[in-house]
Structure formats: C-alpha cells, structure tokens
Amino acid sequence: MTIVTVVPGIEGEVDRATGCINWQGSKFGNGYGRKWIDGKTVLVHRLVLESKIAGFLHSSYFACHTCDNPSCISPEHLIAGSAAENTGQMMKRDRKTPRRKSIPGSGKLSIQQLREIQTKYLSGTTKNHLAREYGVQHETITKILQANIPDNFITVSPRFVGEIQDNGCIIFQGAKDGAGYGKYVTKDGKQATVTRAVLAEKLGYELPTYIDACHTCDTPSCINPEHLWAGTRSQNLLDASKKGRTQGKSHPLSNAKLDWEQVREIRQKLAAGERMKDVAEAYSVGRKTIHDIKYHVTWKQEGEEVPIPRMGGSIDRKLTFTQAQDVRERIKAGESIPKIALEFGLSRSVIYDIKNNVTYKGV
Numbered sequence: 001m002t003i004v005t006v007v008p009g010i011e012g013e014v015d016r017a018t019g020c021i022n023w024q025g026s027k028f029g030n031g032y033g034r035k036w037i038d039g040k041t042v043l044v045h046r047l048v049l050e051s052k053i054a055g056f057l058h059s060s061y062f063a064c065h066t067c068d069n070p071s072c073i074s075p076e077h078l079i080a081g082s083a084a085e086n087t088g089q090m091m092k093r094d095r096k097t098p099r100r101k102s103i104p105g106s107g108k109l110s111i112q113q114l115r116e117i118q119t120k121y122l123s124g125t126t127k128n129h130l131a132r133e134y135g136v137q138h139e140t141i142t143k144i145l146q147a148n149i150p151d152n153f154i155t156v157s158p159r160f161v162g163e164i165q166d167n168g169c170i171i172f173q174g175a176k177d178g179a180g181y182g183k184y185v186t187k188d189g190k191q192a193t194v195t196r197a198v199l200a201e202k203l204g205y206e207l208p209t210y211i212d213a214c215h216t217c218d219t220p221s222c223i224n225p226e227h228l229w230a231g232t233r234s235q236n237l238l239d240a241s242k243k244g245r246t247q248g249k250s251h252p253l254s255n256a257k258l259d260w261e262q263v264r265e266i267r268q269k270l271a272a273g274e275r276m277k278d279v280a281e282a283y284s285v286g287r288k289t290i291h292d293i294k295y296h297v298t299w300k301q302e303g304e305e306v307p308i309p310r311m312g313g314s315i316d317r318k319l320t321f322t323q324a325q326d327v328r329e330r331i332k333a334g335e336s337i338p339k340i341a342l343e344f345g346l347s348r349s350v351i352y353d354i355k356n357n358v359t360y361k362g363v
C-alpha cells in the first residue's frame, strides 16, 4: 500500500495498475471524495484540480476524470470541463443542456477567441496578459473564464453567435421577432435584421432595401451564410431561368435526369413545404438528389445569390489544391467538419467529399 501526498493535506493510495490515486477519506454517495475545510464540505478532486491549474475553478466548470474513477484524486487524471470541450472530450452532461444565455465577451470577440482565452488561461497565461492581448478589460477576461461555451456554438461574421445544427443550419442565439428572424441594434440605435447583416458581409456590400435576405433552408432563425441568398422572388426566378439556359450545358450534371426547369419546380415545391421523399418519388430520383438540390450542393449557379450586378469581385467557391490539403490536415487534426465548412464558406458535403477522397483526389 503506497500512500502519496497529492497536495499538502490531501493524500491517497496509489493503484499501480491504473495510475489512479484513490481518496481514502469520506465520500459522497456517487464516490467523490469529500473533505471539511473552513466550515464547508468540498469536493476533494475539485480542490486538487484547482491546485493543479493554480486558480479558483468557477462553478460553471466541471472537474472531470479522464479515468472514470470518481474517487481518484490524481492530478494527471483530472481536467477542467471547458478544457475537455476544447480537446474534443466534451462531457455528455454539457451537451444535453446547451445554454441559451448570451456569452460574455461574445459581442466583441468571436467564440473561437473566447475558447482560445480559456485554453491559454488553463495553460498558465495570466488574466492581465490576456486582457492586453485581446484588448478587453480584466473584468471581461474574468467573465469569459467563467463562461460555459457549448462546443457547437460559433460566431458568424460579422458578430452573431449561432448554434450549429446537424442539418447545417446555424440558429441565431439572440433576440428574435415574432416570425423567428434574429434582430439586433445597430451602432446608431436602429433595430436591424441579423440575416441581412450576415448576407451583406458575405457579399461584401450593403443590401439595397428592395433586396431580401432569403433562406434556402426555410428556417428564419438560421444565420448560416451558405443558406442565405439575396433577391426578390421574381428577380430570382428570372435570373435563374436566364442562367439555366446559358449555363445548363456546361454544368457538370448536364447529363443528369433533371433539367433546370425541373430543378426550379423542385425548389419551389420544397419551399412550399412538400416533403423531400414525395418530391423524389414524383421525379423518379433519389432522396439525396433532392436534398442536394434543396441545399444548392448541386445545380448551383455562379452568382445565383446576387440577382443584381455585382459591385465587388465575384466569390470563387472552389478551393485551391492547397486549401483542399489544408482541409484534410485540419480534419486529421480533429477539427469538426461543420466548422471547416463554415470557414471556407462551403457546404458540409463538399468537405465530406474532400475527406473521403471523392473530390481533390491525390492532394
């Protein structure tokens, strides 16, 4: 039996097989060690973790065991909940209860930057240093360190926080109007629509008042730039029919079962609420074909989101070989596909295809 001191006053027995250090004192019913300190009961493993990271662990952080042994107090087997999120070891209990509250600092900094701040602090960077590096108040850093950021949260340019869904939609996390559209207050105090700001950022210019920010996904609260396009309905249809005639032949799917006329009909039917399954049957094609049409993965036209003449340069959606290589390396390094897709302004299926060597073979 080997007893070791983990931190002054806290000892445990080493289990040589697992490397765990088991608390020998009193325990809660769930197996966590407890100790009476300064007039209150504390969790021993939590105390050990605080000592390991040399700081006070806020109540919104979990002290998590990598060994799944609740009585273990080995500093080597303990991690903070938010650090777990960053290393992809997200705790299940966090996932079940995503917070809908606004996240401190997210108005000024991106979610990605907030995660960086939390990680840097856990690895020893001081609050003062972080405040200087990110150009915010010391007090803001304190709040950011206490924030619990769900791992599917993301900042959509220019500054809106959304939650990524399995279908690729990113649901805005702020105030919404009765119809479900996100709202925010501009610098000059006017109320404005989030989707318009996101689309303007994507296109690189302000939307004229007669242009709407429309969804391909029919989800008003979605702020994924990939699901937004600019146009009035009539302009868009006119534009699509013009482009359909001129670009249809050179389209990679020109030998497909469908033509532009049918694709437009299909999109109208989906927009009107018809189910993908039914539409697929009506046109004798697979459901995947309909899904890809719906999300403009296929039958995508150059500039279809801009029915008015472009003022800036056109957005080239294709990746260079170097970018495709970058995508593969980032997937290997464990980055999530939705996140990569968003950063490159592409749909997830494009990233999956790169991952699975369907496209950009041999890169």
Ligand SMILES: [Zn+2]
Pocket: 019, 020, 021, 067, 068, 069, 072, 073, 074, 077
């Ligand atoms: Zn352990």
Ligand SMILES: [Zn+2]
Pocket: 168, 169, 170, 217, 218, 219, 222, 223, 224, 227
């Ligand atoms: Zn969407």
